[in-house]
Each structure stands twice: as structure tokens, then as C-alpha cells.
Amino acid sequence: MGMSVTISPASEQDAEQILKLQYLCYQSEAELYGDYSIEPLTQTLDDLRAELGNGWVLAARLGEEVVGSVRGAVHEDGTAAIAGLIVHPRMQRHGLGGRLLAAIEMRLAAEQVKRYRLSTGHRSEGNLRLYRKYGYAQVGTERVSRSLSVVTLEKRAAAEAFAASA
Template identity: 80%
Template structure:
């Protein structure tokens, strides 16, 4: 390709590209669980813009194209919630998910009050679980959403390395 992927803060102008990428990326999850009504597939552009305005949001760009994104917030208890980590299917398995995760961790830690990172994924999402474990996350719980879906909650303390060997 000749271009490198850069990671930067998302802007209002990125919202439409993020929403389209989110829709593409969550198709596999919807198929895996037999549920196409999941929030990432039903979120509107206005809802996404509001979410971007109330969170730390990063994008990965290949030239002008958004090929990845992640969002996070820090609550009053110091828990940095990380969500909607997405990477374009053609860019997966090249370390970009790990780079985005490390970047959002750094950005949320800069906010100052974070003591733990927390994220979740579906119990059948083996690729996601492998990535999060390689990045130092440990399972802290499971939440049953429906007969078909349980969410695996993973956490790690702020200050642990963002990436561990094996990526």
C-alpha cells in the first residue's frame, strides 16, 4: 500500500465513516449470536455524534480512510470503560487492534483519575478475547444478556503494560 496507519483523536467529521465501519465490523458479531438488533448496528448518526462528544474517541486512518476506531470514558470511581474497538476486516490481524487499545489506554490514563480499564465482549468472540488477554486483561465477570449471549467482562489495572509479547 505504501501508506502507514496513523492514530489520532476522532473529529465530528469522522462520525459518518466511523458509523459505516462500525456497521461493517459488527456484522460478524451479529451473525455469531444470531442477533442483528445489537446496539452497534442500530445506533444512529446523531446518537454516535453525541457519544463521540461525551467520550474520548480515537480513529486509525489509512490516508483519509478511517480503518479503525475505539471509544472510552472514565467514571467517578476511576474505571475507564473502553468500547467499540473496531478494525476494518481487511486490516485485521496486523496489530492495529492492539495499537488502538494501547492508544486509548494512554489517552484515558492522561485524564488522570483512571485506576482500572474495563471492557467486554461476547462469550463466543474468541478473536476479541485472545486480543484482550494478550494485552493484559483478565476476566472479572460474566453477564448473561440472553439465552444466546453472555458478555465477558475483562479488566486490568492502569499502569500495566498495554501490550504483552505475542502480538
């Protein structure tokens, strides 16, 4: 009998597992851009623990193992910033990334969200495909280095969710 993946708020006890998973997941991004100094690979456990206290951090668990995570926070202007969407490589391509994205949007919707915003690298086709599938559209691109441009995508919050929270 197989276990199912559950998604719930991350706790302080999840921080080390999330950091290790983040390090594993961002190896392919670092390789794609030839840059192993990207922030997800240099973030410290203390930095991650501090993030757990700001906004929402969700963890996807298979039993006791954290196999995915996502972070989000709402700014004063009503923009919900979503970041750090990671799924263990062996769990990818099974819909978990989409489930995490939908779960963080639902959590953030209660905070008078007008729009959701996230970013990814311009060569990260899998990420771009996932975000477009969930209704995100490109609103900007910023060149960060010779090999990396960051693509920013947004989608408007559902009118009924915004009205319910107003």
C-alpha cells in the first residue's frame, strides 16, 4: 500500500529537510546557468529558519520525508510573492508542483491578494511551462548576468477571493 503526499504548513523542525531538498533541487538550475553561487545554494539554515517566520512556508510530505516545499508572502500593495517551489527529483512530473502552487495561492488568498507574482530563470522551461499552465503570464524580464535573465510572471487573483477578503 502506497502513501499519499500531504501538504501543510512547514514547522521549525522541517527547516533542515527543506534546506537539503532545496540544495538538491537547485543543482540542475545551477548547472543550466553555469552558476553554483545562486542564492538557494548558498542560503544558510539560519536564513531559512528566519523565512519560516515570515509569510507562509508549506511542506509536502511523504510520510515523515519532506518531498516538496513552497514559500509565499503578501506585500502591502496586495501582491503575493511566491518563491522557492521545489519538488524532489523522484517526485517530479506527478503533479506535486501544481498542487504546491495551488496550495500556497489558497493560503495567500485570505490576505487581500490582488495578484500573484513569481520568477524563474529564462532557460527553466519546465518551470515556465508549469506557471503558464496555472494561469501565469510573463510581465517582465531582468538580465542578472551574462548567462541569466530572470522572467517575472503574474496572474490576477480571482475576483471572488479578493472580494471575500475585502
